[in-house]
Amino acid sequence: MPGESAAGLVRRVWGELGRDPVALERLGPIPEAPLPARLDAGGLVAGAVAIASLAAAASDADRRPIALDGDRIATAVTSERWFALEGAPPSVWAPLSGFRRSADGWVRTHANYPHHEHALRRALHVAVDASPAEVDRAIAARTSAELVASVTAAGGLCVEVRAERPSEDAALRERPLVDLGGSGGTRRSGSGDAARPLAGLRVLDLTRVIAGPVATRTLALLGAEVLRVDGRAQPEIGWQHLDTGAGKRSTMLDLADGADRRRFGELLDGADAVALGYRPAGLERLGLSPDELVDRHPRLVVGAVSAWGFDGANADRRGFDSLVQAETGIAVLEGDADAPGALPAQVLDHATGYLLAAAVTSMLHGAAGGARVARLSLRRTAAELLGMPRTDAPLPQPALAAEAAASHLVEFTTPLGAVRVAKPALDTADGTSEWPAGPRPWGADRAEWMPVVADGR
Structure with missing residues (x-):
C-alpha cells in the first residue's frame, strides 16, 4: 500500500x-x-x-x-x-558528467563545476579541449580502481559503480x-x-x-x-x-x-x-x-x-547525490543489463x-x-x-x-x-505554502543582516 x-x-x-x-x-x-x-x-x-x-x-x-x-x-x-x-531551460549535466565504461566495469564522473572538469582532464592526461569521446577512450583504458584513485588525487570526482552492500547499509541504519x-x-x-x-x-x-x-x-x-x-x-x-x-x-x-x-x-x-x-x-x-x-x-x-x-x-571525500547513488548500489538497481541507471x-x-x-x-x-x-x-x-x-x-x-x-x-x-x-513542497500552517520572494542572483547582496524592526529584536 x-x-x-x-x-x-x-x-x-x-x-x-x-x-x-x-x-x-x-x-x-x-x-x-x-x-x-x-x-x-x-x-x-x-x-x-x-x-x-x-x-x-x-x-x-x-x-x-x-x-x-x-x-x-x-x-x-x-x-x-x-x-x-x-x-x-538549463543544461543540467555537463558533457563530462555521467556513467562511463572503464576497463573492468563502470564509473560515474561529476564535472558540472569547471574546477572538477579540469581535475578530471588532468587525471586522464587529456587535452583541455578533448572531446567527450576522447575522454571515454581514456577512461575505457583504465580500471575503475585506477580511475577513482587518480581522479580523486587530482581533486576531481569519480566513483566506481558498485552493487549494494546490505550489511553496510544495515549497520548505517542502526544510526x-x-x-x-x-x-x-x-x-x-x-x-x-x-x-x-x-x-x-x-x-x-x-x-x-x-x-x-x-x-x-x-x-x-x-x-x-x-x-x-x-x-x-x-x-x-x-x-x-x-x-x-x-x-x-x-x-x-x-x-x-x-x-x-x-x-x-x-x-x-x-x-x-x-x-x-x-x-x-x-x-x-x-x-x-x-x-x-x-x-x-x-x-x-x-x-x-x-x-x-x-x-x-570517507568523511572528507567530495561527493554529490549522483555519486552516492553510483557507489551504494542504487545505480545498479535502477539500471539494466546494459548500463547503470x-x-x-x-x-x-x-x-x-x-x-x-x-x-x-x-x-x-x-x-x-x-x-x-x-x-x-x-x-x-x-x-x-x-x-x-x-x-x-x-x-x-x-x-x-x-x-x-x-x-x-x-x-x-x-x-x-x-x-x-x-513552488514549495511543504504544507505550511496557514495552507498558503508560497515563497516569500523570488531568488536573488549569486552574490548580489551586501554582507549584512536586514535592519532590526520594532518587534523587540
Whole structure:
C-alpha cells in the first residue's frame, strides 16, 4: 500500500527529533509522489517533506490537518526539469558528467563545476579541449580502481559503480537518520506566528548545490531571514543557484581576507542558526566545525550535511547525490543489463534537505531535547532508501506529466530576467505554502543582516 514505508519513516524520525508524537495526528495520508523507480524514491521524499511540514506546524494551536500533494512534491524534487530563465531551460549535466565504461566495469564522473572538469582532464592526461569521446577512450583504458584513485588525487570526482552492500547499509541504519548532539545555550524565540513560525530569526547559509540550499530555502519559507555566503574563488552554477534560491539573499566573502573574516564574524554574532554543507575537514580548517561554532556562540544552532558522513575514512571525500547513488548500489538497481541507471530525481539531496530543515526548525524552537547540532549525510539517506520496500517492475507508476507540474510552478521577475521555479513542497500552517520572494542572483547582496524592526529584536 502506498505511503506505508513513508509513514514508518515519519514516525521514527519524529521520535529521533524528540518531538511530541501527538503532533503526528495532524498528518493526513502521505501521498504517492510520482517518481517512478524500483526503489521507493517517492516515499522517501514524501516522508521527508511530511516531517518538515510537521516541524513547521507542531507549535500551531489551531491544529489544522496537514495535507500534502504528491504532484507538488514531485515537481519540487524534479525542479531542474521545470526551471527556466527567460523561458530557456538549463543544461543540467555537463558533457563530462555521467556513467562511463572503464576497463573492468563502470564509473560515474561529476564535472558540472569547471574546477572538477579540469581535475578530471588532468587525471586522464587529456587535452583541455578533448572531446567527450576522447575522454571515454581514456577512461575505457583504465580500471575503475585506477580511475577513482587518480581522479580523486587530482581533486576531481569519480566513483566506481558498485552493487549494494546490505550489511553496510544495515549497520548505517542502526544510526539515527538525523544525528543530534550538543546542548545548552540560550535561543531566541523570534516573533513568528503560525504562518511564519521562524519570523525574526536569522540563518547563515554556508551550503551549495542541492541538499543544503533546499533546507535553507525551506527555512526562508517559514519566515527566517536567510543569508547565503559564498567565496569568490569558485562561482556557483547560475541556474542551480536560482533554482534553490527562493526567499534568500546571497553575498560573497573571502574568509582568507582579514576584513571579510571580521565581517563574517559579525554575521555569525547576529545569527540564530548556521547551515553547513562543506566537507568536515575544510570546515575545521576554517574554525567552522559545528562543535566549534556552538562553543563560541551560545545562542546558535547548527545543521550540517555532508555527502559521506562525519567520521571514518570517507568523511572528507567530495561527493554529490549522483555519486552516492553510483557507489551504494542504487545505480545498479535502477539500471539494466546494459548500463547503470539513476533515480528519477536527486532524491537523496532533496530528502536530506527537508530533514535538515526539520531538524533546524526543531532546534530553534527548543523542541529537540535541547540539541544544538544536527548532522545528516547523503550516504545515510541512501541506506534508508535501500532499506525501504522495493519493486522489480521497471516503471511501477507513471512519471509526472508537464500538465500536472504546471500548476505547481511560479515565475518571478529578477535582475537576471524572468525565472520559473517550483513552488514549495511543504504544507505550511496557514495552507498558503508560497515563497516569500523570488531568488536573488549569486552574490548580489551586501554582507549584512536586514535592519532590526520594532518587534523587540
